Structure formats: structure tokens, C-alpha cells
Amino acid sequence: MEPLFGLVLGLMLAVASPAHDSCTCATNKWAVCAQEGPGNCTCRLAGSHHPVDCSTLTSKCFLMKAEMIPPKEKRLWRPPQAVSATDGMYNPDCEDSGVFKARQCNQSSTCWCVNTAGVRRSERGGSSLSCSELVRTRWIYIELTHKRSSSAFAVAAVAKALTQLFESRYKLHPKYIAAIKYEPPLIQIRLDQNKKPSWDVDIAD
Template structure:
């Protein structure tokens, strides 16, 4: 009797145990899948405790705060890692625009170091956006400070739309985009001007509090989105709509303005001036030569006429 009871109990509990085990595995798998960095597809994340997901930058031990944007310096460094080290986060057919991309030296907080060098010991100074602001030199090049990029001008054009866009609606849509997607506070958007199909956006950030995103990071994320190489983990395509109509961005230009003017040496300027002076001198010389030849021909013709007249 007891044996029959145990067998009956086992036959009931065995399927229940399977269901419970399946639920546990499903929850564990879901927790593992959710351990990703929404704002950085190159971050390496691991579950180090119940509900605790820690993310670090690919190829380094720098922690990544996935609640905000990752610094441009860290992003550029991650882009220099071979694709095989990025695992499956970037699709095989993806192509990255490498213009201006180099393997930067970053401070521990993600800020660019003022002096950047490559493997051939060529160095240059950069601004807080990582853009070169001096001539290139050797290891002895001195970059005394990291000059802050205070203004960023973004210019873009959009494709034709069936309905005309109005300037206030375009400004509102882009302001909402920068605030919701890139976490940029509206006070840093100084102006948005619209002259179809050209849109001009001016970002102004004199001093950046620690808790605010940097406009250089915002511009880099935006540039990546427009080039269909989103940094966000979902790799979702950028969709901008104005009153329900798609604003399809066609071309993009970004300009950086620093607190201090660039320190490019005068050699390029001198070469340009020298070329202009050379052209002017050559033009003047040719002009004088032509005038002398014409004068000589006129004199010779006049003398010939006198001789013929005397004859």
C-alpha cells in the first residue's frame, strides 16, 4: 500500500518538477539576455548577482554606465578593436566610416588626453571632442591643456517629402529627439534653423556638470545613427518624424568650435600666401611682357609706314 502511494506521488511530482525546472531555466535565460548595455553595443556585460548586471568597455576594464551615453573617446577606442573581438554585436555586412577614427588615449573618466600619438610616434593636440587642433609633431610635442569644444554646429539636409515641414515643428521634433534618445537637456540646444531642405543645429555647452552628457558625445552618437552604424545595443535605425511624416536625413556635416582658436602653424598659411604672390607676380610679368611686345610692334609698324611714305 505504501509503495503504491509513493509511486503515485512520484508520478504526480515528476511532471511538476519538470515544469518548475523549466520555469527556473527560462527566468535564468531571460535574466542573462537582459544583461546588456542599451546605450553601447560594444560593452561586455555579465550577471554578477541577482538583478545585478555589470558592463565594461570591450577590450578594457573601464566600467560603462549604461544609463547614459558613453564618452566619444571610449567609443573610438572600442571601434579600433578587431571585429572578431566584438563577437556578434555588429552584423557581418556592417561598414564603418573610419574617417578621422584613431585609437585614442583616454583618461579614466573617458575624457580625451590632450596629446594623442600613433604607433609611428607622430603626435598632435586635440580638443575635448578628440578633433586635431594643431600640426602633427614628434613625441616632444607639448599639449599643455585640453581645450574644450564649446559649440558644435550640425548641418543636415533631408529628402523631399510629400508634405511641407514648418520650422517650429522641425525644431520641436529634433529637440525631442536629442532629449529622449541622446539624453541632452534642451538648454544646450541653442538654436535650430530650417531653410528647406537645410537644417542647422547649434549646440552650446560652456561648462558641463558631471551629471550631464557632453555635446561631443551627443554629436558622435547622432552621426553614427545617421550613418546607419548605431552605437545603441538594439542597433535600431534612426527614425525622425515631424507631425507623423518621416524626416529622412540625407547628408550630415559637423563643425567644432573651441574656446580657443586652433594652433596650426603658419607654414600652410605662408605656403598659400607664397602661391598667391607667385601667381600675381607671374601674371604681372606676363602682362608687362605683352605690353612691351605690343609697343615694340607698334613702333616697328610706325617706322615702316614712315619709310614707305618717304619712298
């Protein structure tokens, strides 16, 4: 589906897939895997050393932390603009479960409160700032574009393909896809998740 539309994601989404016999986590580029005995491939996330289950999504907090590791340590290139900042890339503090801690701080002791997607949801303050709880992310708006073509795709076909992608690749149940609007070459998607059972994927991830 993705090659068909040449989609450019406006939102960073990260997924993991089963580790193969070569002891790699094929779609999680931040995972560092090692063969620990016959048939025992263990993968951990750079930055947190958190064990990676390559059959499920890796939390956004752990992925952001991995992105902030210096290139020499993870042997992957990091964009020069990926610096510690309150409104963009920053090195987050994560709970052991992988969710963001309610309060995040940068190296200058400036702190702020975040939602479950790690986005700032309060005014900046000092190290004494108190964030009582993590603000729940209830909806996400995504914009995609595809390469211009001589003829537009059918709206129903676009909606069906995207719904299948979210379900098969990101394990997101279709009931959380509130709307898909297509005006070539722009595709707009709204995800709504007021309540999330423990077994469902969090749209913030």
C-alpha cells in the first residue's frame, strides 16, 4: 500500500516485527540484537537497554530515547537538529513500562508536563514543577501526501488500504480510525481513542 501512494508521513510512527534467524529485529532500527545460545535471540533498545518484543509495537518514549543516543554508540546517523528541546526532539524520562513520565526536563533544568505522546501540555517551569499525572492522548490528526498522478485514486480504495495498513502493521483496531478524508494529493486521518483496554495498542505509540 505504501509504495502505491508514496506516502510521506507527517507523524513519526514506529513498529517492530519478529526477529529472524539472523538475530535481527527487521523493522525496529533501534534494536540491538545478540544470539544468546542456540535459537535464543535477544533484542534490546539502544539508550534504555529495554528488552524489545519484536512482535509488538515499541513504546514511543523508548524510541525517542534511542534516537538521542550519540551516533558512535548506536552506529546510526542522527539529524543535527535533533537536540534537546521542549517542543521537539528531547531525551525523555520513561517509566519501566515504556510510557512517558508525566514531568520531563532538559539539561538546563527546565521542566514541563507532557501527554502520553510526549508532547508538552503545560507552561515551562523549574525543577520544582509538579505534574500530578500523565495527560491522556485521546486523538491524533495525521496528514499524508502521495505523488501527483494523472488520475486520482478512489476515495473508498484509499480508506480501505489505510485501514488495512493500520490494522496489519500497527495492530490498531479499525474502531479507532474516526475519519479518513482524501483530496488529492492530501490524505487526512483522525484517530480517536477515548478509552483504551490494556490489550489494545495506544494511538500515542
